[in-house]
Amino acid sequence: AQTVTQSQPEMSVQEAETVTLSCTYDTSESDYYLFWYKQPPSRQMILVIRQEAYKQQNATENRFSVNFQKAAKSFSLKISDSQLGDAAMYFCASSRPQGAQKLVFGQGTRLTINP
């Protein structure tokens, strides 16, 4: 079974600064995928970034990047040049690589951007 843990219920950052959200996971699978989803007040779940566990290179999407530490089972999200529109709940999730990719979510981190 897969488990995902986000230990930071809330985080805040000044606009234009950098913030890192933490996530740890546990799995018995040798291969798996990891994701960060954003849920703004509109409640829409938006896929932010994804990482295939077999890839050593950290994924990057514009201002969003991850620090994937496979041995430590850590998958943190770094947001650079924070913008007011980044304010949201952020969920870390994992899935198996084959078939349906059922997502297992962490508890979420609420990110506040201070102007």
Added chain:
Amino acid sequence: DAGVIQSPRHEVTEMGQEVTLRCKPISGHDYLFWYRQTMMRGLELLIYFNNNVPIDDSGMPEDRFSAKMPNASFSTLKIQPSEPRDSAVYFCASSRLDSLGQYFGPGTRLTVL
């Protein structure tokens, strides 16, 4: 692409009534998922379909919950009879076998009084 479409966006009903939530997945996606989000339990997978066939319904909380997918472009999640503890946001998501990640609909906020 229109994205995943869910209806209604909001539903308020009274205990004991039947509730039907609807979902239209992204065209070409062959997996469809139903999730429930509550403050207490977070995001939970209820059931998922592959090519319209239910594959895993182990997350369905009780027999009061049922889901169908009569064709590739439509799915329903039904609660009968509804109870106040069913109040939550229900998400539908879809994906392809070769895609990384699922694409979510806007969710249906259900309130059972």
